[in-house]
Every structure is written in structure tokens, then in C-alpha cells.
Amino acid sequence: MLQYLWAKTTAISVLSFGFLILPSPSAIAETVLEKIERTGKFTAGTSKDALPFAYRNEAGELVGYSIDILNLITEQLEIELDRDIELELVALQPKERIPELIDGDVDIVCDASSFTWKRDRLVDFSFSYSSTGTRLLAKKGNDFWDPASLAGKRVGAIAKTTNERSIRLAQPEAEMVIFKDRAAGYEALENGKIDAFASDGILLESWLNNSPNPQNYQIMGDYSHEGIACMVAENNSPLLNVVNYSLVDFMQGFLDDKPEYVAIFERWFGAQGILPLTQDLKSLMIDNMQLLIDFKDRIK
Numbered sequence: 001m002l003q004y005l006w007a008k009t010t011a012i013s014v015l016s017f018g019f020l021i022l023p024s025p026s027a028i029a030e031t032v033l034e035k036i037e038r039t040g041k042f043t044a045g046t047s048k049d050a051l052p053f054a055y056r057n058e059a060g061e062l063v064g065y066s067i068d069i070l071n072l073i074t075e076q077l078e079i080e081l082d083r084d085i086e087l088e089l090v091a092l093q094p095k096e097r098i099p100e101l102i103d104g105d106v107d108i109v110c111d112a113s114s115f116t117w118k119r120d121r122l123v124d125f126s127f128s129y130s131s132t133g134t135r136l137l138a139k140k141g142n143d144f145w146d147p148a149s150l151a152g153k154r155v156g157a158i159a160k161t162t163n164e165r166s167i168r169l170a171q172p173e174a175e176m177v178i179f180k181d182r183a184a185g186y187e188a189l190e191n192g193k194i195d196a197f198a199s200d201g202i203l204l205e206s207w208l209n210n211s212p213n214p215q216n217y218q219i220m221g222d223y224s225h226e227g228i229a230c231m232v233a234e235n236n237s238p239l240l241n242v243v244n245y246s247l248v249d250f251m252q253g254f255l256d257d258k259p260e261y262v263a264i265f266e267r268w269f270g271a272q273g274i275l276p277l278t279q280d281l282k283s284l285m286i287d288n289m290q291l292l293i294d295f296k297d298r299i300k
Contacts, residue, residue: 032107033238037081041088044070045100047111048091049182051206052274053130053228054111062089065268066110069129069230069250072264073108076246093180095160098122101233108243112200114162114226124234126243128227129251131288134166135201136221137189137208144196145220150174156185156194163198166224182207198223206275227288249299251289 036042046062047054054064067089074087090106097109101123114132115125136144136155143149150171157164159178167174177194179185185197186207197204201219208214230247232240253261269277269285277285 031238032104032233032236033081033242036077036085036107036239037083040084041086042074042077043088043090043105043107045090045092045097045106045109045111046070047094050112050200050203051210052202052268056091062091065130065264066112066228066230068264068267069247070108070110072250073110073230073243073246076242076249080242094158097231101231104233107239108230108232110230112203112228113231114200114228116162116165119231122234123231124236124240126230126232126240127247127292128229128288129247130202130228131226131285132200132202132228133225134163134198134221134223135204135219136196136198136223137186137204137217137219138196139189139216140218142195142218143220147171147223150196153195154193156188156197157199158182158185161199162224162226163200167198170223200226202275202281205277209275245299248293248296252293252299255286255289255293 030038046064046066048056048062050064050066052064053066054062057063070087070089074085077085090100092100092106092109092111097111097113098119100106101109112132113119115128119125138144144153147170150167151173152175154175154177155167155171156177156179157167158181164176164178168176177188179188182199182203185194185199188194189197201222204219208217208219211217230243232243250261250264254265266273268274269282
């Protein structure tokens with residue numbers, strides 16, 4: 001009996017000691033920034049059809065304003081971590097963005113994502129680096145400037161986007177037609193399968209600017225106003241700090257007329273850019289930058 005008690009006590013002691021020396025899961029959990037430092041790879045989710053923010057060019061490369069922003073973030077990561085960092089781009093559908101972040105398959109998402117409180121419960125947003133809003137693309141002759149005009153109309157949108165949500169809220173009696181990507185939505189509009197296609201105004205402007213028959217279409221209505229930002233998984237403030245620093249550095253540099261930063265903006269939105277902005281839209285983007293810089297301390 002004494003031998004049994006001694007053996008039992010010894011076993012419990014050994015197990016207790018083992019539990020004491022094993023680190024808890026929280027103690028060994030790796031942050032996204034630590035993973036980037038260990039692997040030397042920065043995996044970014046983005047879009048393949050959100051011109052001019054993120055899209056595939058004729059060579060099949062992912063390019064755009066948001067891709068240039070990701071390159072700036074990568075450069076800042078190299079400075080912070082004192083090592084080379086490889087930027088790996090992954091094209092995602094809008095419905096995949098948040099699940100991929102939560103699962104850790106991508107470290108960040110930068111495309112044309114806009115802030116919503118529902119999304120913010122699941123992920124964290126960076127500072128806004130552009131602005132947009134839901135508008136409608138329709139064939140000329142239609143009048144979809146206000147919500148009442150959409151009752152009973154077939155309105156296309158991409159699933160799980162703020163565009164879908166904005167139209168549903170504005171006019172519950174509209175018949176929503178959901179598409180997997182923008183190309184399918186544009187094709188449906190061209191073929192008369194929908195009356196209008198809802199998307200970010202800047203993206204619609206870009207499509208119209210590159211359309212072979214822009215005279216047949218019109219962009220109308222203002223159904224939401226949103227800021228475009230990057231997203232990272234929750235509880236990763238060290239990475240978010242680097243992202244925000246990179247964004248403020250870029251916007252401050254642009255406002256200070258630094259050539260390398262002005263060139264990035266002009267490449268996409270300037271008079272000779274991919275999507276030349278009207279003076280009103282350009283002023284709106286610049287004003288938003290100025291508001292952010294005025295609110296924050298200057299970097300240097």
C-alpha cells in the first residue's frame with residue numbers, strides 16, 4: 001500500500017512538473033509580424049479586377065494603386081525588420097478576403113476594401129488611403145439617381161460587398177442579382193440581363209474609361225460614401241503600426257510634392273494615368289489625405 005501511494009504521488013508530481021514547464025498556447029503564439037520576420041515573406045491578398053486599385057494587366061501581373069501601396073509597406077517592413085522581405089500577391093474574391101485573413105492564409109488585404117462596422121468586428125482596418133462610394137452603371141436613357149427609381153429593377157452586385165449592402169438598404173424592393181466578379185456583372189449589363197450594376201464609383205469610372213462604347217453608358221447615383229483601407233487580422237497591432245506608418249509617410253510625401261510619391265498617385269489618377277480623375281474627385285482624395293495628416297503628428 002505504501003509503495004502504491006508513493007508511486008501515485010510520484011506520478012502526479014511528474015505530471016504536475018510537466019504541466020508547469022510546458023508553455024501555454026498564448027505564450028508560443030506567433031504574431032503575423034513575427035512570422036514575416038522568420039520567413040522573409042509578406043503574403044498579401046488583393047483583387048484581380050478592381051482597376052485601378054488592383055487588377056491583372058495584359059501580362060497577367062497584379063498591378064494597381066493598392067499594389068504600389070503594398071510595395072511601400074514591404075519596404076518599410078524591410079527597414080523595421082532589417083532583412084529582405086518578399087511580397088507575395090494572392091488574388092482573392094471579395095467573399096474570400098476576411099476568411100483568408102482570419103485563417104492566416106494571407107497577412108494583409110489591400111485592394112479596394114472599404115470600412116464597415118460589421119467587418120471591423122472581424123478584422124482591423126488601417127488608415128484610409130483613398131475614398132469611394134457605391135454608384136450605378138446603367139445604359140443611357142435610364143434614370144437611377146435616387147432609391148425610388150430602383151424599385152422592381154434588377155441591380156447587379158458582387159456578393160458580400162458594401163455595394164450589395166448599400167443597394168439593399170437604399171431600396172429593399174430592388175431585385176438584387178449577385179455575381180462572382182465584376183466581369184460577369186458588366187457582361188450581364190451589356191446583354192440586358194440586369195438594369196444596373198452597383199460598384200465603387202472609381203471602379204465604374206475605370207471600366208467606362210476603358211470601354212469600347214462608353215457613349216452607351218452612364219454612371220449615376222450616390223448610394224454610399226466610404227474610405228478604402230487595408231485589413232489585417234485582429235490583435236496584430238505591431239503589423240498595423242507598420243502599415244499605418246507607411247500610409248502616412250506616403251500621403252505626407254505626396255502632399256509635400258516628393259517626386260517618388262507624386263509619381264505613384266499620378267500613375268493611376270493623373271491626367272496621363274490609368275484613370276484620370278475629375279478635378280472634384282482628385283480634390284476629394286487630396287483633402288482626405290490632408291485631414292489625416294493634420295490629425296496626426298508629422299512623421300519627420
